[in-house]
Structure formats: structure tokens, C-alpha cells
Amino acid sequence: MIALNGVRKRLGDRQILDGLTFEVPDGMNYVLMGPSGSGKSVTLKHVIGILAPDEGSVHVDGLDVPSMDQRQLMDLRKRMGYLFQNGALINWLTVADNVALPLREHTRLSKGEVQDRVQEVLGMVGLAHAAAQFPPEISGGMKLRAGLARALVTKPEYVLYDEPNAGLDPIISHQIHELIVEVRERLGVTGVIVTHSRACATHCGDRIGILENGRIAVEGTVAEMTASTHPLARAFLGGGAD
Amino acid sequence: MNPFAKTGASIRQRIDDAGWTFDLLVRAVAALPKLPRRLRFTLDVAYNAGVRTLPVTMIVAAFAGAILAMQTGIELRRFGDTAVLGSITALSMCREMGPFITGVILAATIGSAIAAELGTMKVSDEISALEVMSVDPVNYLVLPRVVALAVMCPMLTLFSNLVGIAGGSVIADQNLGVSQTLFWNSVQESLTSTGKLLPKELYVGLFKAFVFGIVIAVVSCGAGLRARGGALGVGLGVQAAVRNSVLLIIVLGFIITWFFYFLTT
Numbered sequence: 001m002i003a004l005n006g007v008r009k010r011l012g013d014r015q016i017l018d019g020l021t022f023e024v025p026d027g028m029n030y031v032l033m034g035p036s037g038s039g040k041s042v043t044l045k046h047v048i049g050i051l052a053p054d055e056g057s058v059h060v061d062g063l064d065v066p067s068m069d070q071r072q073l074m075d076l077r078k079r080m081g082y083l084f085q086n087g088a089l090i091n092w093l094t095v096a097d098n099v100a101l102p103l104r105e106h107t108r109l110s111k112g113e114v115q116d117r118v119q120e121v122l123g124m125v126g127l128a129h130a131a132a133q134f135p136p137e138i139s140g141g142m143k144l145r146a147g148l149a150r151a152l153v154t155k156p157e158y159v160l161y162d163e164p165n166a167g168l169d170p171i172i173s174h175q176i177h178e179l180i181v182e183v184r185e186r187l188g189v190t191g192v193i194v195t196h197s198r199a200c201a202t203h204c205g206d207r208i209g210i211l212e213n214g215r216i217a218v219e220g221t222v223a224e225m226t227a228s229t230h231p232l233a234r235a236f237l238g239g240g241a242d
Numbered sequence: 243m244n245p246f247a248k249t250g251a252s253i254r255q256r257i258d259d260a261g262w263t264f265d266l267l268v269r270a271v272a273a274l275p276k277l278p279r280r281l282r283f284t285l286d287v288a289y290n291a292g293v294r295t296l297p298v299t300m301i302v303a304a305f306a307g308a309i310l311a312m313q314t315g316i317e318l319r320r321f322g323d324t325a326v327l328g329s330i331t332a333l334s335m336c337r338e339m340g341p342f343i344t345g346v347i348l349a350a351t352i353g354s355a356i357a358a359e360l361g362t363m364k365v366s367d368e369i370s371a372l373e374v375m376s377v378d379p380v381n382y383l384v385l386p387r388v389v390a391l392a393v394m395c396p397m398l399t400l401f402s403n404l405v406g407i408a409g410g411s412v413i414a415d416q417n418l419g420v421s422q423t424l425f426w427n428s429v430q431e432s433l434t435s436t437g438k439l440l441p442k443e444l445y446v447g448l449f450k451a452f453v454f455g456i457v458i459a460v461v462s463c464g465a466g467l468r469a470r471g472g473a474l475g476v477g478l479g480v481q482a483a484v485r486n487s488v489l490l491i492i493v494l495g496f497i498i499t500w501f502f503y504f505l506t507t
Binding site: 084 | 362363368370371372373375376377378
């Protein structure tokens, strides 16, 4: 379970998070929506321990993330996958080497086993043909899918998705949504999905929370949120929203 | 903000940067046992640093040696003592000019490239991606660069010394009436006068180059890893990397000379 309680975070002059509280039970996809700059990505960085809260607590699997030392954080992160907005691939490694990186760093798998696993996840995201290409040679959408493959390659217990369909066309977006749902259903992975996309939120999410002024303004199941009359829910999930 | 507060904040920021960079050096040294895993990448960086900077280093060293011989030779000729020109050129190149030239060129070419590369990685979340994959950026990115430059800077310095002395010998022969034989005999005499296999003149210079290599790598990696705010931040990081590396090369060059030639004699 992921649990944030009363998290406050100030970056520079701005109070980004101001008492943020939510829980993500195991095996559930929690969708975090909100206006740009409302602290969605900052929230994910708290969950994985890149940022520490000024106040409040962040727990993953009962472990207090901000109080962990570097070694404990590294151990926790080995159980998590993180998809960055732009894929954040290492430019001088091929797509396959990028995906293989966590396996080569943290497992004792043989070269052949690593190759097989990499091909398997690249196939899942529809990138088997681009394994030998370098990030500058592929499109933004392909980078994102390669980033997703890298997040999934270690079979993590938790995956944090930061804008998983940003810059993707509707067909690829739909494939990614299917994949996120499959990851939850087949592997039992717990996910936090940051997105602006109504389609992504309703397709992938079990619960949806919308951030405003550094805290969750409205929260509920997908059905509750799509039926909600709350202005934020209507803005993000209403008929006119994308 | 009033000027005093601004100055205070600036000083505090610089102390913070210096402390962070020193901590980076300590972490890179602590990661040394993991070097065998990074050997391939270390060799790539070393090859890149050596090959990319060799031509420009040789050109600058040749002209620096020639200028040194010319300026010294003009004065020596007034006293009719041009026979020691080879000795003075060799000692100046090996003790000071060789490591200094090599260090400055490495800072300007490889140091700036390192800062730009790591800075770009930082602002495009690639460093964060390594962290969330539990891949230590110091071990993965900094250690290979520190080791590569610590090895390549002394090697390039050896070439600089040789080419610089050769540049001086040409001027000595063509413009100052010192024959090649006399010049190179003087060089040999000055470098082997102690009878040791590795004369002090040479090893102090190489030690300087070793320190300069580490400094350039750590300062440049530090500047890159601290970059923020997109392209502008990367540019500022590159600027800081070259400026601070050259500053440290001069200051540490002075301290090492002082230590070996004044404190320990």
C-alpha cells in the first residue's frame, strides 16, 4: 500500500503540496489529476524518495520513505518502476540496452536471459523492431513506450506512471492504457498514474483524485467521479474533457 | 535584496557548491571497488579524452615550448649562456607548462563536454531515472570519468612535455644558434642529473597532471549534476565547470610546486 498523510512541500517560493493525503491499496491503480503545476509529478517523486516532504508522512508497504537511508531507498526502488514524462532514456544506450539496464545492474541473469526478458517487454509495448535504435532516432511516443518497458522489465510491485500517454496518438495511447490495465490485472501491480487524459483516467484507474491547491480536492471511484458535479471533476472528466 | 544579503547568499552558495563537489570526490573514491564493472565505459571515456584532445594539446605544447625557448634564449644570448637553453626549456615544460597546458585544454574540451552531457541528462530527468532504478549516478557516471581523466591527463602531459621541448629545440636551432645536439644534451643532463629513473622534475609534473585530471572530472561532473532549469542551466553549468577547473588548476599547481620544492627541501 502507498499512503501519503498530510504531506506539505515548498519548492522555492511556492507551496506545492499543502496537506496532501491519499491511500492506494495493493493491486489498485490510483489516478492523480489536476491542473498543470499542481504538484502531481512532485507527489510521485515523494513516493519514490527523490523528494522528501517538509511535513507529513509517506509510506510504501508500511515503510517510512523519508526516513530511509540511501541503501534502504535503493532496496525499495528495486521493487518499483517509474515512467517519466519523456521516457528519460539514456541517450548513448540503445533502446534494448536502456531496458536491460536495471536487470544488468541488479540481477545475476545471464546475457541470454536478459535479452529474452528485454525482447518480451519490448514486444509488450510494441517496440521489438526498435531494439537496436538509439533514443535520438525514435519518436517521442516510442521513447515513452521504451520508458514503460524499462519500468516493467524488473516485474515491479509498484509502478508510478508520469503522463503515460503524453504525446501519443489515440491508437498507441489505447494500447498503453490496455497495457497498464494488464499489468495491474496479470501482475497485481499497484500503480499511481499522473495524467490529464480523461481516457487514461477512466480506462486505467480504479480511483481518481484531483489535486487543487496542494491537496486532494475531490476523490472517488471512476463511476463516482464521472458522475460527480464537482467543478474539477466535470472539468477533467466531464463530456468536454479529453 | 540588499547588497550585503546578496553577497552573503552568493558566498554561502559557493561554499555549498564546493562542499558538494568535495563530497562527490569522496563518493567517487569510495566507489572505486566497483570500477571493474565500469571498465568498458572508462576505457571509452579515456580513449575519447585522449584522441579528441591530442592534436590541439600537441599544437599548443609545441608553440608554448617554442615561445619559452625564444623568450629565454633572447635573454641568455645577452649573457652568452645559450648552452643551458635546453635545460631551462625541459625543466619549465616538465615542471609547469606541460601539466598546465594539458589541464587547461582538457578542462576546456572534455570538462565542458562532461558538464554539458551530465547537465542535459539532469534537466531531462535521466539522472532521476538512474536514481529510481537504484543505479547510483556517482558509480555509473562519475567514477569512469574521474578514473579516465586521472589516467589520461598524465599521459597527455608526457606528450606535451616531449612536443614542447621539441618545439623549443627547433627555435633554438633555427633562431638562436644552439645546435640540436647541444640542446638535447642539455635536456638530458637536466632530467637525469639526480641519476634516478624518474626524476623529480618529471614526477612532480605528472603528479600535478594526475591531480588536475581528477579535479577537472569531479568539478565538471559536479557542475553537470547540479544543473537545473533547462538549456540555460546547462550553459551555466558548463561555464562554471571550465571556470572552476582552470582556477583550481592554477591554485593547486602553485600549492603542489610549493609543497615539493619549498616545503620538502
